[in-house]
Amino acid sequence: MQKPSIPKGTRDFSPEEMAKRNYIFDTIKEVYRLYGFRQIETPAMENLSTLMGKYGEEGDKLLFKILNSGDFLSSMHADDVTEGNSAKTANKISEKGLRYDLTVPFARYVVMHRNEISFPFKRFQIQPVWRADRPQKGRYREFFQCDADVVGSDSLLNEVELIQIIDEVFRRLNIRVSIKLNNRKILSGIAEIIGEADKITDITVAIDKLDKIGLEKVNEELLSKNISQEAIDKLQPIILLSGTNREKIATLKTILSASEIGLKGVEELEFILNKIDLLNIGCDLELDLTLARGLNYYTGAIIEVKALDVEIGSITGGGRYDNLTGIFGLPGVSGVGISFGADRIYDVLNQLNLFPENSTHATDILFVNFGDAEESYILPLLAQLRSKGICAELYPEAAKMKKQMSYANNNNIPFVALVGENEMKEGKITLKNMKTGEQKLVSGETIFESFLKE
């Protein structure tokens, strides 16, 4: 007999885990909706022609490919096997793959449905994605992404709203975070003025180490990356950039005064900060020049969120990217979006013990089963409770009391009702609070309900 298992890197979610995950997803969805984002879903499978070449060579290798149904061997030659080029042969016998992220399917969606869409299009999408990565702690082959994007609008108000959304989601989840903000145009401006346009990544990586290794070592590292002494000299005020966001902006305006694109980036940043100042943002919002995620991808704002009370990578990220849909033949559509990292947020909430207590219990009350007569007495009562929105169960058989009580315990059910011969005669219910152990004889559903809502 086979011992069942699941593919490595994938997970089952138990009722307790689902309740916690739903708490996160529901919070995110609710906030997305408050801001006018509308949900879409796309198929798990996309044509490989849609997916291939969109994630770099490494990404192509990480796509899960679906074997063509039926007689796929007829598309192969014996030579394919002897030649041994699996990647090439895969294309002959597979034309579909599992989606790798939500962005490319979204771009495909926008192009396919452009005549039905009223732009700007604010969509959110919460679905699993699959990557044939080597599984390791915190990295799975199936995981959920929670994306919101606005396409077809260049307005920086979209960036402002996305920051508000991040702030609101973490406020609701009770996670203290810092939102880091940068702008690709500022990085381009820096590269421009120091004449090292192709070294932007090396520069941001080095600057990021300032706190840890000090200025001298940072400069050494820059030199080791073949950045000229002259450029390093020009970089000093940027490496040492500090103070409030306003102070940083003032400094940047001076440093980047010769770079049109750099100044444009500063202007964008300033617009966003000005609007955010009008709002009651709870999070710390910090201009961080070392933020360079997805550098080849983003063209304007770059956003990243760090949890303050847990050592963990970024728990949300995003930014603006031009020409999202160009790859599918629809140029000139700009987009800006964010993505919440549900798995990491889950870990943060778990570690800080921040899941609300009631997120893990589903049933409010369990009726103990004493036998057929009691069942018939209880069934209509249950129906009444449920009609009032109370999740109620009757244990399905007259099992031993101990078994029924441990069912209540194991399923985290807060109240147990005992209705035996006496209770039926008196028209009452013995109600046990499973946490305190307290037992009460109560009468009628009204009292009952008030007890539950305590």
Place this chain on the structure above:
Amino acid sequence: MQKPSIPKGTRDFSPEEMAKRNYIFDTIKEVYRLYGFRQIETPAMENLSTLMGKYGEEGDKLLFKILNSGDFLSSMHADDVTEGNSAKTANKISEKGLRYDLTVPFARYVVMHRNEISFPFKRFQIQPVWRADRPQKGRYREFFQCDADVVGSDSLLNEVELIQIIDEVFRRLNIRVSIKLNNRKILSGIAEIIGEADKITDITVAIDKLDKIGLEKVNEELLSKNISQEAIDKLQPIILLSGTNREKIATLKTILSASEIGLKGVEELEFILNKIDLLNIGCDLELDLTLARGLNYYTGAIIEVKALDVEIGSITGGGRYDNLTGIFGLPGVSGVGISFGADRIYDVLNQLNLFPENSTHATDILFVNFGDAEESYILPLLAQLRSKGICAELYPEAAKMKKQMSYANNNNIPFVALVGENEMKEGKITLKNMKTGEQKLVSGETIFESFLKE
């Protein structure tokens, strides 16, 4: 430039479609929870060893198989290609497949997690499944199943509750349905007393035609299926079975008096009907001997639901099956479950125009954008509205009025707010009802809110 498309048999879901689908899923989930069912999720990919052989030979062919990552060709021989046995070769280069239904993954889940589960285990699961079926109208290669099952309990109260759940879901959705009920043991009893145990399917198919073709033709058909005249004579009271459920049961008790299993089936049916009689069920519940779905699978109750006002196949089905987990090495676990057919329910609601109006609008109010000063004025106002749970948007740029209004129209936004120079001076808002065209000058968020809640 490639013109993007999606794999045949799969679908994108637009915001409107998602809103309607969520209305269905949310209704089902809410009712499941009221009855103490708890959600789980399993991975999209299962090991092929888990899936193969569970759905018959035909089912094996309909599994979507995932090509092994990396150098899959090293597991093949050139001979495999010349031999041309794709099914056999697929097993060499593929070890994972997409789930075909939710039942087998659930059985696998129960066995894998049996030490964490407190039985009886009432779980629900709403996830997509994939089948490489030939796509046709109403049949997709990716579709959602909405299953609830109780495992580890033989009690017929579970059947009673599942019928209540069906009744409640369709009451909430406003779909008039008839619930058909049968019992596999009764069918076995019938086969037993007429001595034609292997012809049960032929018999139920023929009986089902009584209304259309009449008794004589039914008997002719039975004869043509090699059922003996003696057996057909014995079948007459069963073919002509009519009247109320109680009358049918009385007749069956007489006819099946010599069959132990048949009487057991009648007893089970009677138990269910007795308990349902104690409850205010809105649907018609009808004993239907022609109901034989999943005959080789179900061992007790068989349940099917038909919509009364639309010509469409069964929109929900279920039943009891013994030994669900036996295939994975855990014998003796009985289960009973139902599955709502979300796609068909969607079609029924659409055809009968039963989707609630507010299920398709997401945003309550759009603020027209007149420029930077107005933006700054409106942003804090928006934040206030959202904090009250009102979904509110500001058009992201000061586009032409016509464009902004058509955005509101296209997105089904019921109210538009105009805040220009005058309104800002007076601290008021011009509110337009998009349905009636009515415009009002209102002051303060309080009035505002009451207007929205009209």
